[in-house]
Amino acid sequence: MSAKPKHIAIYGKGGIGKSTTTSNISAALAESGFRVIQIGCDPKSDSTVILRGGAELPTVLDSLRDRSRPKLEDISTLGFGGVLCIEAGGPVPGVGCAGRGIAAAVDLLEELDVFGTFKPDYVLYDVLGDVVCGGFAVPIRDGIAEAAFVVASSDFMAIFAANNLFKAIDKYAATGGARLGGVIANSLQTPYARDLLDDFAARTGTEIVGYVPRSQAVAQSELYGQTVIEAQPYSEQAEIYRALARRVVGDHPTRLPKPLDGPDLKDWAKQWGDRIFGVEHGAKNSAARL
Amino acid sequence: MARPLVGFHDGCALHGALATAAAIEGVTPLVHSTPGCALRGAFSSTGAQNFRGAPIHLSPISSTNLAEKHIVFGGASRLREQIKNTLSVLPRGLLVVITGCPTEMIGDDVPAMVREAVTQGEAVVDVGAAGFLGSAHRGYERLVSVLASRVGELNLAPASEAPGLVNIFGIVPRYDETWASDLDEISRLLAGVGLTANPIFGPGGGLSSLAALPKAVASLVLSPWGLAPAQALQEKSGVATVVADGLPIGADAVEKLLRQLAAATGAVEETAIERLLSSERRYEDFALDETLDALSRLGRRRVALVGNSLLAGSLARFLVSTLGWEASALVLTDEPDGPLPTDLAGRVVATADGVETAAAIRASGADFLIAGARYGALAAELGIPLAAIADLGGRASLSGGFVGARGAARLLAALTATPVAPKLFTPQAALAAR
Ligand SMILES: Nc1ncnc2c1ncn2[C@@H]1O[C@H](COP(=O)(O)OP(=O)(O)O)[C@@H](O)[C@H]1O
Ligand code: SF4
Ligand code: SF4
Ligand SMILES: [Mg+2]
Numbered sequence: 126m127s128a129k130p131k132h133i134a135i136y137g138k139g140g141i142g143k144s145t146t147t148s149n150i151s152a153a154l155a156e157s158g159f160r161v162i163q164i165g166c167d168p169k170s171d172s173t174v175i176l177r178g179g180a181e182l183p184t185v186l187d188s189l190r191d192r193s194r195p196k197l198e199d200i201s202t203l204g205f206g207g208v209l210c211i212e213a214g215g216p217v218p219g220v221g222c223a224g225r226g227i228a229a230a231v232d233l234l235e236e237l238d239v240f241g242t243f244k245p246d247y248v249l250y251d252v253l254g255d256v257v258c259g260g261f262a263v264p265i266r267d268g269i270a271e272a273a274f275v276v277a278s279s280d281f282m283a284i285f286a287a288n289n290l291f292k293a294i295d296k297y298a299a300t301g302g303a304r305l306g307g308v309i310a311n312s313l314q315t316p317y318a319r320d321l322l323d324d325f326a327a328r329t330g331t332e333i334v335g336y337v338p339r340s341q342a343v344a345q346s347e348l349y350g351q352t353v354i355e356a357q358p359y360s361e362q363a364e365i366y367r368a369l370a371r372r373v374v375g376d377h378p379t380r381l382p383k384p385l386d387g388p389d390l391k392d393w394a395k396q397w398g399d400r401i402f403g404v405e406h407g408a409k410n411s412a413a414r415l
Numbered sequence: 416m417a418r419p420l421v422g423f424h425d426g427c428a429l430h431g432a433l434a435t436a437a438a439i440e441g442v443t444p445l446v447h448s449t450p451g452c453a454l455r456g457a458f459s460s461t462g463a464q465n466f467r468g469a470p471i472h473l474s475p476i477s478s479t480n481l482a483e484k485h486i487v488f489g490g491a492s493r494l495r496e497q498i499k500n501t502l503s504v505l506p507r508g509l510l511v512v513i514t515g516c517p518t519e520m521i522g523d524d525v526p527a528m529v530r531e532a533v534t535q536g537e538a539v540v541d542v543g544a545a546g547f548l549g550s551a552h553r554g555y556e557r558l559v560s561v562l563a564s565r566v567g568e569l570n571l572a573p574a575s576e577a578p579g580l581v582n583i584f585g586i587v588p589r590y591d592e593t594w595a596s597d598l599d600e601i602s603r604l605l606a607g608v609g610l611t612a613n614p615i616f617g618p619g620g621g622l623s624s625l626a627a628l629p630k631a632v633a634s635l636v637l638s639p640w641g642l643a644p645a646q647a648l649q650e651k652s653g654v655a656t657v658v659a660d661g662l663p664i665g666a667d668a669v670e671k672l673l674r675q676l677a678a679a680t681g682a683v684e685e686t687a688i689e690r691l692l693s694s695e696r697r698y699e700d701f702a703l704d705e706t707l708d709a710l711s712r713l714g715r716r717r718v719a720l721v722g723n724s725l726l727a728g729s730l731a732r733f734l735v736s737t738l739g740w741e742a743s744a745l746v747l748t749d750e751p752d753g754p755l756p757t758d759l760a761g762r763v764v765a766t767a768d769g770v771e772t773a774a775a776i777r778a779s780g781a782d783f784l785i786a787g788a789r790y791g792a793l794a795a796e797l798g799i800p801l802a803a804i805a806d807l808g809g810r811a812s813l814s815g816g817f818v819g820a821r822g823a824a825r826l827l828a829a830l831t832a833t834p835v836a837p838k839l840f841t842p843q844a845a846l847a848a849r
Contacts, residue, residue: 186484186487186488189483189484189487189488190484190488215487215488216487216488216489220488220489220491220521220522220523220524221485221486221487221488221489221490221521222486222487222489222520222521223487225483225486225487225521226487226488229483229487
């Protein structure tokens with residue numbers, strides 16, 4: 126469709142729901158007729174499972190092992206709605222350098238002219254957890270993704286990871302790196318979760334681009350190796366993902382976040398801890414009174 | 416070394432460990448790193464000018480030559496394979512696995528691979544010598560410390576008894592250019608008083624020398640880099656540590672050293688010391704007589720000294736106490752840890768950087784320079800004589816040492832090698848005046 130594909134990176138701590146969310150966004154975009162590539166940048170190599178029904182897919186880095194120069198067909202497969210699924214791959218936990226792996230995989234995809242060949246409208250990168258080192262920042266550095274989103278919950282570690290991503294974005298912005306698209310709130314359950322995330326966004330000069338509730342539909346679809354868009358297209362959750370997809374690829378102000386520094390983040394967390402603890406405490410007390 | 420260096424004086428820690436391992440006969444170094452690390456070992460020990468390709472002057476080096484896939488997926492299994500291959504083509508001895516920056520950064524489990532080979536009855540040790548840990552001298556320190564503390568586990572053939580054995584620590588093969596010559600002369604001096612030097616490196620050393628480390632009566636530490644190995648050995652095997660004031664240059668320094676050793680070991684006869692010292696003194700006096708004319712033409716000089724801590728401080732002391740010269744600057748290019756020599760306080764700089772070194776030389780107002788040959792241009796520009804004590808290529812290791820009276824003689828020869836024409840009368844000046 127468009128001449129130049131839009132590249133978007135989605136970050137967040139492990140297990141927060143990056144792959145689920147990214148896959149549903151990809152599925153929603155594909156459903157609307159867009160050509161989409163989803164690239165899993167996580168050594169777990171499970172980013173695109175629910176797009177491809179769990180079918181076997183060799184990773185990009187597997188080809189490094191035998192020094193062969195793979196063809197695009199070897200390292201990609203078409204999933205739901207024609208989404209081109211690619212897994213960067215990487216070492217097993219505890220050995221090697223996953224960061225270099227991401228950089229090497231991205232280089233190889235460029236060499237294979239994946240984008241020139243497939244001509245996507247959107248390329249989504251689903252990137253592993255914390256930005257611990259330079260390797261994990263490759264997708265937000267010069268010339269790759271133009272916007273980065275972070276999936277977070279009201280969990281402190283998820284917010285800590287988001288704050289770290291903000292730091293990386295600020296660092297690379299000066300040299301042409303990605304801007305921040307915003308925060309995707311996922312798996313919200315507790316009553317205070319939304320307020321807490323809103324407050325974090327306000328403090329850091331960012332924006333929540335979507336609130337995805339915790340939903341049975343996600344777990345059910347996952348059991349069939351499918352996205353919610355595919356398995357339960359008429360569900361409320363599917364609608365939420367569609368809206369999120371429109372928001373993520375749509376035109377919106379991208380910005381430079383203002384990450385909190387260590388002490389500020391701690392103070393902020395403590396404040397919220399007092400509030401939440403107070404709330405639960407209060408609730409218990411009133412329950413005891415009954 | 417967390418800053419840019421220009422005209423660097425030293426290799427990286429891996430290069431020091433590599434040169435050190437290669438200087439022990441029977442040891443095969445195995446570099447676990449990317450290909451350039453092993454190759455650059457040659458580059459950094461000969462200087463860029465003399466680089467001629469592969470390091471032919473080093474013993475066979477095995478290297479895992481890691482490619483990108485090993486960085487991404489880990490290089491441990493590549494190491495396992497290389498250990499096996501190396502042992503199958505090289506004579507049994509000791510394999511020293513030296514890890515460089517890339518493998519240290521990605522955290523390859525090198526000890527596990529080495530343990531695996533050791534349980535199969537092979538003699539293998541590993542030392543982490545990533546260049547970011549420091550200079551070549553640091554690499555020596557790390558490797559020799561590992562050898563000293565693990566010598567008992569290395570399956571080496573037991574060493575024969577050598578009464579009065581003294582381990583020599585702190586002379587770094589190749590990076591202290593006169594290493595072999597200095598080890599040789601120290602060995603000769605110790606033999607003169609009934610002690611046996613254990614030089615570890617060069618023709619007098621080897622695997623049996625390693626095996627003998629714990630049997631020594633003392634470990635003699637000649638530079639700050641020898642201290643950790645000596646202490647490791649002391650902890651493990653109770654060998655006493657004797658810390659000397661650098662390389663003993665001239666008869667007085669030899670006397671001081673021998674008395675230290677006598678006190679520490681109780682194994683040296685006073686008469687033997689006296690006998691040796693009198694011959695040392697006669698030799699030194701002879702050398703002074705022979706160079707007297709040239710020395711008096713030089714006059715008393717303000718000298719700037721550039722060298723490693725093994726050598727530079729002792730050189731300065733000899734020049735000050737024996738010739739009455741003044742040391743106006745001392746640049747320690749191996750950047751030793753710990754306190755700098757106090758007798759030259761205020762005039763000592765520790766830097767491996769060529770530009771900083773040149774600045775220190777200029778600022779010193781010296782009228783004589785003792786440094787590596789690379790400072791020839793600077794000396795010419797300043798119009799002062801240069802006695803080259805480094806950057807001399809392999810010949811320095813054979814015949815360039817500065818230990819004892821013979822070393823002092825070589826120093827005197829070097830000082831007077833640059834002809835200094837009398838200031839008052841030169842043929843050119845006379846011609847120009849006509
Ligand atoms: N909104 C949600 N509701 C219910 N379960 C969810 C939701 N988002 C994610 N999950 C579940 O959480 C688990 C981890 O999600 P995943 O996308 O694999 O995380 P990540 O890619 O960040 O490591 C999965 O089992 C997924 O089904
Ligand atoms: S921290 Fe990053 S660069 Fe370092 S080994 Fe891990 S992935 Fe590689
Ligand atoms: S500094 Fe590191 S990478 Fe460079 S040669 Fe030394 S060990 Fe190898
Ligand atoms: Mg994932």
